[in-house]
Amino acid sequence: MLKMAKKSFNRYTVTSALPYANGPVHIGHLAGVYVPADIYVRYLRSKGKDVAFICGSDEHGVAITLKARKEGITPQQVVDKYHEQIKKSFKDFGISFDIYHRTSSKTHHETAADFFKKLYDDGKFVEQSSKQFFDPIEKQFLADRYIKGTCPTCSFPEAYGDQCENCGSTLSPGELINPKSMLSGAEPTMEETKHWYFPLDQYEEWLKEWILKEHKEWKPNVYGQCKSWIDNGLKPRPMTRDLDWGISVPLKDAKGKVLYVWFDAPIGYISATKDWAKETGKNWEDYWKKEDTRLIHFIGKDNIVFHCIIFPALLQAEGSYILPDNVPANEFLNLESNKISTSRNWAVWLHEYLEEFPDKQDTLRYVLTANAPETKDNDFTWKDFQARNNSELLAIFGNFINRAVVLTHKYFDGLVPSLGELTPEDQSTIDALSAFPEKIGGSLDQFKFREAVNHLMDLARLGNKYLADTEPWKLIKTDPERVRTIMNIAIQISGNLAVLSEPFLPHTAQKLFKTIPVNGVKWEDAGSSDLVNSGAALGEQQYLFERIEDEQIEAQVEKLTDTRAKNMETDSQKVTPIKEEMKFDDFMKMDLRVGEVKAAEKVEKSDKLIKLTVDTGVDTRIIVSGIAKHFSAEEMVGKKVTVLANLAPRKIMGIESQGMLLFAENPDGSLKTVNPDPGAENGATIA
16 A cells, blocks of 8 residues: 655654765765755754654675775774764764764664565565676675676676666676676676575556656656656566675575675664664654654665665565655766766865865855756866855855944944834835745755755845945934834844754854844744844854955865876776777678767766767768767767767667767776768768
């Protein structure tokens, strides 16, 4: 039976994706998951809601073992190191988790094992033996991420056994061309092993009903990805792995096997809630099993399938848990037009940011919110960071607060003056002020954080405009009574900014509360024109923001330039070796021709694919290419290209692709077109 979405809830369980404890946190993590989640939770708390904000370190899985192998230490040493670093970074940035847990905890091991055993006892798994990849040198079975090979869809040579990061295709290791073990580099063999599969295909109809019919309100990027997965058909997935790091499968005949990390990680939300409830005297089941609780997962787009399809199906199979009511996943944040890459150090690490921009947590929170990748990938640049700080936070928000406080101290000894007779302009400003809590809150209720923070800045703009229009500094000598009213309204706007900015700019809000003596700090208190009592004494003036100078930004850009140079130097040593010798007759089988792109468009529901209409001189055909991360559809139109014209057609994302375009791939992974001479005509053969 479907668990329908509720219109009203008595409590909220809000989770944020568990970061892998194999490295520090960067701005992409903040923008995609943790800042929007924290804004939403702070908003709920301000409204007096009962909220459990849950997160923790994901300390199992192949990512951890790969890091341990690389650093020559144990997996436990890896997770101990990075758990503390990640936890501190979140705290420093004001991410207000009720608990930041660990999947290595005793509670989690017990909870995940019990969950698995319950499903096993209820007959929800299918026990199945199959041949899987095995490293003949390391003498162990290979998890999907331990295998790399050529993608069968786009020919990317570094695809993982579970996914191609170039074209986005979901894969199984057996589909890879020329697979290699990442442990030894050897070609893996196939050996038989037994695992327990969750028959996801049996939940396909239920998922169609629950997601596609009952949750049409989900964000388009989330709903679309779910629909694509379901439409393509779901298959049974193994919930166990042959590894020596993780939670042991709680069965007698499962020696040497652990729970699949994507089985145990989401259960980490439940185990964390258990320990939080124990510490606070609450009942954890209220937050996971009561129908009047709203469950919301904040994640990045790479985790949508696990949180929207696999985990809900597991919860449904178990039978006693509520299901997620919304999963407002964000897309990815790029850095200076390039994909953030931890392995290539192409990132802005949070702990380093705070060393170089001390006490500017809210500046970064604001910029990442104003530029959030809510429905498409967005780009972080240091120039934009500087501009938003100087032109918005400093020049609009900070400037208004500063003028209001300074003038009140100057004209009225820091005491809030009383409100006199109102002019139409005053009343219009007060009316506009009253609408902001609903405006901002309405956007937050719909998970539109960019829109919400723009509304907040509009309130500061309202205050600036009001002071600019009324010019109290000119009236103070001729009409001091009028100035009393003006400054009262200015302080009321300032107090409202303090309350309404708290979810977005918590450190700034705390400074404001020390300066502006508001009557209440809850959301319901905002919108009022008497939020600050007449006669109340303002605190000392505090500078909320400071100018970021060109030199600071140039230092960050230079830092990235050095990183790019080091990567290029490393890449130059990684030039792809020449492939095996081929015969001339094999080469002559290829029909290479000059073509011209006549039209191009992004393929729906894909971040990597572009559908191109190509004139080959012989015909006009459709070719699908995984190049969207390197070229826009618009810039491809009109390009002369090299076409492999006699490649057998194949369907990609439901589109028949009739050929292949040739590109040159640099060692850093960037693509360049292989352009014929401009004088070459369409259809000219390349020999």
